Amino acid sequence: MSDFRGPAGAAQIQGNLTDRQKTMLNAAALLCVLGILALFNQYGSEYHVRILNNMAIFVTLAVSYNLVNGVCGILHLGPNAFVAIGAYTSALLTMSPAEKQLNFIINQLIWPLSVVQAPFALSLVAAGVMAALFAFMISFPVFRVRGDYLAIVTFGFGEVVRVLCNAAQSLTNGPLGLKNLEPYTNLWWSWGIAILTIVSITKLINSSYGRAMKAIREDETAARAMGIDPFRPLLLAFLISAFFSGIAGGLLVHLITTVSPTLFIFTLTFNLLIIIVVGGLGSTTGAVVGAMLFAWGGEALRIVENPVDLGIIVIPGIPGMRMVVFSLILMLVIIFAGHGIFGRREFNWEQLARFLSRGGKRVGSP
Amino acid sequence: MSFFEMRHVIVQFGGLCAVCDFSIALGAGELVGLIGPNGAGKTTVFNTITGFITPTEGDIFWQGQNIAAFPAHRVTASGIARTFQNIRLFGDMSVLENVMVSFHFSMESNFLLAMTGSSKHRGLEAEIREKSRRHLDELGLGHLASEKASTLAYGQQRRLEIARALATGPKLLLLDEPAAGMNPIETIELAALIRLIRDQYGVTVFLIEHDMKFVMGLCERIKVLDYGKSIAEGTPAEIQKDIKVIKAYLGSGYHAGG
Numbered sequence A: 001m002s003d004f005r006g007p008a009g010a011a012q013i014q015g016n017l018t019d020r021q022k023t024m025l026n027a028a029a030l031l032c033v034l035g036i037l038a039l040f041n042q043y044g045s046e047y048h049v050r051i052l053n054n055m056a057i058f059v060t061l062a063v064s065y066n067l068v069n070g071v072c073g074i075l076h077l078g079p080n081a082f083v084a085i086g087a088y089t090s091a092l093l094t095m096s097p098a099e100k101q102l103n104f105i106i107n108q109l110i111w112p113l114s115v116v117q118a119p120f121a122l123s124l125v126a127a128g129v130m131a132a133l134f135a136f137m138i139s140f141p142v143f144r145v146r147g148d149y150l151a152i153v154t155f156g157f158g159e160v161v162r163v164l165c166n167a168a169q170s171l172t173n174g175p176l177g178l179k180n181l182e183p184y185t186n187l188w189w190s191w192g193i194a195i196l197t198i199v200s201i202t203k204l205i206n207s208s209y210g211r212a213m214k215a216i217r218e219d220e221t222a223a224r225a226m227g228i229d230p231f232r233p234l235l236l237a238f239l240i241s242a243f244f245s246g247i248a249g250g251l252l253v254h255l256i257t258t259v260s261p262t263l264f265i266f267t268l269t270f271n272l273l274i275i276i277v278v279g280g281l282g283s284t285t286g287a288v289v290g291a292m293l294f295a296w297g298g299e300a301l302r303i304v305e306n307p308v309d310l311g312i313i314v315i316p317g318i319p320g321m322r323m324v325v326f327s328l329i330l331m332l333v334i335i336f337a338g339h340g341i342f343g344r345r346e347f348n349w350e351q352l353a354r355f356l357s358r359g360g361k362r363v364g365s366p
Numbered sequence B: 001m002s003f004f005e006m007r008h009v010i011v012q013f014g015g016l017c018a019v020c021d022f023s024i025a026l027g028a029g030e031l032v033g034l035i036g037p038n039g040a041g042k043t044t045v046f047n048t049i050t051g052f053i054t055p056t057e058g059d060i061f062w063q064g065q066n067i068a069a070f071p072a073h074r075v076t077a078s079g080i081a082r083t084f085q086n087i088r089l090f091g092d093m094s095v096l097e098n099v100m101v102s103f104h105f106s107m108e109s110n111f112l113l114a115m116t117g118s119s120k121h122r123g124l125e126a127e128i129r130e131k132s133r134r135h136l137d138e139l140g141l142g143h144l145a146s147e148k149a150s151t152l153a154y155g156q157q158r159r160l161e162i163a164r165a166l167a168t169g170p171k172l173l174l175l176d177e178p179a180a181g182m183n184p185i186e187t188i189e190l191a192a193l194i195r196l197i198r199d200q201y202g203v204t205v206f207l208i209e210h211d212m213k214f215v216m217g218l219c220e221r222i223k224v225l226d227y228g229k230s231i232a233e234g235t236p237a238e239i240q241k242d243i244k245v246i247k248a249y250l251g252s253g254y255h256a257g258g
């Protein structure tokens, strides 16, 4: 029922919303987001549009990363490898053969990559598939171990890929990287993918597959006793995470229009880890909010790297100062909110309704 | 061939023979107890049956197969479920979700249907939710469905472990010290529940328990284990009179007459 009748209506809002009502609210929220994007697309400055694109890409990355680290409770330290593979795949597919020849001056790009060219959309799909394929190949050694060992193995694979980006010159053009990509990534692409990632991963988490993943996180022995082969849900999470991370890699390089191995150093993984820990490990809402804060903060905090003019003396800017600030924020969050901003809670309309009907005085306990 | 049978099972941990030449046969619908002093190897027998430990030697016959080398999840899928001596719930998940996990392995869906929110998948999810609720109601935990599992009282947690094991649809249920930590009233209720499980669900029950009054009152047949070896087998009355059993228990401060 849509009519709102004072206290009775408030009571209704406090109760459970029907699935239909929730779908309507979700649709309304989606329209709002699209409206905001349209406004920025039309009137936003280049600077703001870039921040928004960055936000979307980090949202995609963080939500996928959280599926493995937060939902499955696995300390995976190699998402930078997935992003790198997606980035190179997508870039090598959208570049024209002529442009490739201009880029690869020391070593020739191997055939048939040197002659093929694909539309952006197809290159993104290929980026996701290649990253997932790589994830599949490493999944057997990775999931033979757990805990610190798994962290080390995945970190190792991340480094191997980064080194290969430098070394496999006839595929990646080595340290020179790839330049002059078409700037295909716009707000519709970046946010379209981000929303697709959020929606599909949320559906997965709320399904039986997601419950199996959480069960493994909570107690792997008990999960096995309930008939679950841990390898399967973990592999599923790993592949899906890699798929969307690969696509995000494609979006990233077509936003900045260059690819270079330095984009995919461990710092990328570290940033994603900060995002999901600050947002709340295991919470997709936390990953989204964390990623948006990070992308915005990354720009806003540029001032700390600028020279400071105190009138009498000028303190020169210190590059890398932003990372110091981010690390400080991470430490503060860990100290004062051990489980991040959202813990494992998720956004839901019912709690928002309860919150609003109380006049925003107190959030209902989770 | 018996409904369930272990033949000459040996489990060795380094030099220690935790289970030495253990054999047992269970008939369909039986209610059998496994007792013995601390460290006798009872839990190890359960771990071996359920695929958490592969026996050094010996065979386990179940449903016409030798399941000795099966991994845990396959044993469960074949119809043997268990609970744990040291409760192992999915602490951060709700009581209902804990039970719903048990339906995952038999769910006929795929992840693409789940991610796209297809109506077929949602139908299956609703079915699982409904079945899980029914299980909780039958075990008297229905009112706790949306509580976090870790917030439950001890006795309720043990009950939830049983609910979760039953939800996998077993024909043989292994209970490892189900009454441990329960108060006398809860213990009486538990005995009634176990009888109900056997009588109404038709599940064969094999249980480990230290509470002698409980075991003697509930089980039809009892197997006694000491230092990994079977020292006696028989009805509660026979076991209570068995001199070897009395010795084993006196040695560790128990009295079989309990």
Ligand SMILES: Nc1ncnc2c1ncn2[C@@H]1O[C@H](COP(=O)(O)OP(=O)(O)OP(=O)(O)O)[C@@H](O)[C@H]1O
Pocket (backbone or CB within 6 Å): B013, B018, B036, B037, B038, B039, B040, B041, B042, B043, B044, B045, B085
């Ligand atoms: N995974 C293992 N590795 C090495 N030794 C083990 C292992 N599991 C059990 N043991 C040893 O095997 C012996 C039997 O242990 P088990 O847990 O089966 O005893 P139990 O009869 O269940 O005892 P309790 O009544 O205390 O539960 C003990 O000496 C124990 O220390």
Ligand SMILES: [Mg+2]
Pocket (backbone or CB within 6 Å): B042, B043, B044, B085
């Ligand atoms: Mg034991």
